[in-house]
Amino acid sequence: MALTSYSSVVAIALLFSLTSSSSADTHEKFVHCLYSYPLNSTISITEVVYTQTNSSYLSILDFSIQNPRFSNASSKPLVIVTPLVVSHIQATIICSQRHGMHIRIRSGGHDYEGLSYVAKVPFVVIDLINLREIKVQIENNTAWVQAGATLGELYYRISEKSTTLGFPGGVWPTVGTGGHFSGGGYGFLMRKYGLAADNVIDAQIIDVKGNLLDREAMGEDLFWAIRGGGGASFGVIVAWKIKLVPVPSIVTVFNVARTLEQNAAKVIHEWQLVANKLDEGLTIRVNLVRVNSSKNGNPTVLAIFESMYLGGVDQLIPLMQKSFPQLGLVKEDCIEMSWIDSVLYTAKCTRGQPLEALLHRNGNDLPFFKAKSDYVRDPIPDVGLQGLLRFFYEDEGQDAFIQFTPYGGKMNEISESEIPFPHRSGNIFHINHMVRWREEGDEAAQRYINWIRRLYSYMEPYVSKSPRAAYVNYRDLDIGVNSDGYTSYRQASIWGHKYFKNNFNRLVRVKTKVDPLNFFKNEQSIPSIKSKGKGRNTKVEILGAVNAFIK
Structure with a gap:
């Protein structure tokens, strides 16, 4: 049974909302519904509702926007709700269905395409910032x-x-x-x-x-x-x-950087051969960025081999000498510390700060960005890697960032169908492609976005196929989107199989069972095969739900 039974409360709220005229649903009526909802709480919902006329609206909206590319989007929420208790969320869900409001849900605001706070339809944001116990x-x-x-x-x-x-x-x-x-x-x-x-x-x-x-x-x-x-x-x-x-009381971290002039490309090649075969307590990822050469000041590519090892340096050095000697790691490159200190160390935004820096919720001076993802199952040949690195020398590649994250270890032991995330055994590493810029305006944004699209197209021969896989937490609307109205299974499967492979089929079945009218939706949400039209509850459907609650 449900943790909390709200059947009578929901029934009252639904019956109350049905008395108003459906032909004049507006966000004002939505707000009125929220304020009139019979909450099972002493905390009034009026304290956490922000409309566009509220003086705090913009500060609440902007606080958790992690990609400034969407800060000036014209499609802003009509209402923001920052719930303090569960019943505030329940009221928002029920009133949204009654008054034709879509819902977007935001926890940290890191959705790469801004889908947690941007939409093309009338919508409300449920911002969970107050629910962080x-x-x-x-x-x-x-x-x-x-x-x-x-x-x-x-x-x-x-x-x-x-x-x-x-x-x-x-x-x-x-x-x-x-x-x-x-x-x-x-x-x-x-x-x-x-x-x-x-x-x-x-x-x-x-x-x-x-x-x-x-x-x-x-x-x-x-x-x-x-x-x-x-x-x-x-x-x-x-x-x-x-x-x-x-985790052990002591872990070891290192950051070893090599430029192309220091044979970075050769070291990356050797890394690809061992990255997913190393001891499972050792993770070495590669960050590629553009820098100016210390010798002549000309642009070059820097490969940063960034690692965290679950053990001491005296264990790590022999392990590296045996498994990955090409990096040339020495004891002086390494730092021993606690696991929590390694969290500070690997998060560049908090490095060198006190532990309390982990409690800061928003970044400062964030760039615009667009990102994509890939999975690599066979080592990228030297010619392919050289072509990839050439993109950094273009104007738009000045602040680009490409990260290779190794797989193997525990990831090989878990079935692709254990949870919806299917990217398990067979992958050597995952790629996060990212282009960043600070120039204002649509023209600049399009120029950088076109750059990363060209890079993504270039990488096609060297990454996973049938489907070309992608990671859902690195949202990318370029790989396919739902329609504004009814989305067919076939249309959604264009992007769905890239994120979830065959698990997409089961996700659709679950969605159809728990949300058949497709209320919870966005540009890349799992579709319900029963949902058509606008997916909005009719009076008959709502009354049917009320009867079900009462029973």
């Missing part, structure tokens, strides 16, 4: 994490309770756990412990009917879907229960 339970190595909490907040709270527990999430501390876990989530512990989503053991979600469900209540199909399939397609995730993982 974290309860770490050392006695059983678990934690409950509300979906509005960031990775930095999670890591900080774990470190308060233990120096030998961690969690295999991402590197960037401002990323919200709500979206990160629901899309998979990876970092330096992936080769040892898998994805963040692999270590989720329970969750709380509010479904289209306003029910708050835990794992038992939602059933294994829905619980499967939200761990890697994108939670926003199925409801509003409120919290995750995660399994914490053991």
Whole structure:
């Protein structure tokens, strides 16, 4: 059964909303519905509703925008709700359905295409920024994490309770756990412990009917879907229960940089041959950026071999000499530290700062960016790598960033169908392609976007095929989008199979079961095969839901 039974409350709210005229639905009536909703809470929803006339509206909207490319989008939410309690979310879901408002859900604001706060239809943002409580339970190595909490907040709270527990999430501390876990989530512990989503053991979600469900209540199909399939397609995730993982008291990190003049291309070639075969406690990723040569000042490409090893330097050096001697790692390149200090070290935005820097939620002076993703199953030949590196010498490549993240280890041991995230064994590494710029205006934006599209096209012969796979947390609307109205399975499968492979079919079945009218939708949400038209509840459907609640 549901964690909290709101059947009578929802029924009253739905019956109340049906008394108003459906021909004049506006966001004013939506707000009136929110204010009139019978909450099971002493906290009034009026405290957390922001319309465009509210003096705090823009500051609330802009605070969690992590890609300034969408800061000036004309399609802004008509209303922002920053819930303090579950019933605020339930009211928003019910009133949105009644008054023709779409919902976008934001936890950290890192959606690469801004889909958590941009839409082409009248919409409301549920911003979970106030729901970020974290309860770490050392006695059983678990934690409950509300979906509005960031990775930095999670890591900080774990470190308060233990120096030998961690969690295999991402590197960037401002990323919200709500979206990160629901899309998979990876970092330096992936080769040892898998994805963040692999270590989720329970969750709380509010479904289209306003029910708050835990794992038992939602059933294994829905619980499967939200761990890697994108939670926003199925409801509003409120919290995750995660399994914490053991980490040694000392880990070792290093950053070794090589320019092309220092044989970086050759070292990258050798890295490709061993990256996914190294000890699972060792992760070495490669960051490619453009710099000016220290010798002549001319542009060159710098390859930064960035690593975290679960152990001491005296263990690491012999391991590297045996497995990857081409890097030439020496003891002086390495730093021993605690796992939580390594989190600060690998997150460039917090390096050298006190641990409390992990609690900062928004970045400063962020660039515009556009990103894409790929998976590599066979080493990129030298000629292919040379062609890729040439893109950095173009004007638009000046601040570009390409990252190779190795697979293997635990990722080889988990079935592709265990959760919706299918990118497991057979991959040598994952690529994050990113172009960044600071020039204002649409012309500049299009120029940089065209650059990364050309790069992406160039890479096609060297990456996965049938489908050319992509990572859903690196959202890319170029690979396919839903239509504004009814989206067919065939249309959605264009992008769906790239993100989820054959797991897309099961995701569609789950979606059809839990949200048949496709209320929770966006440009790349899982479609319901039963949804047609606008996907909006009719009076008959709403009354049917009311009767079901009462029963």
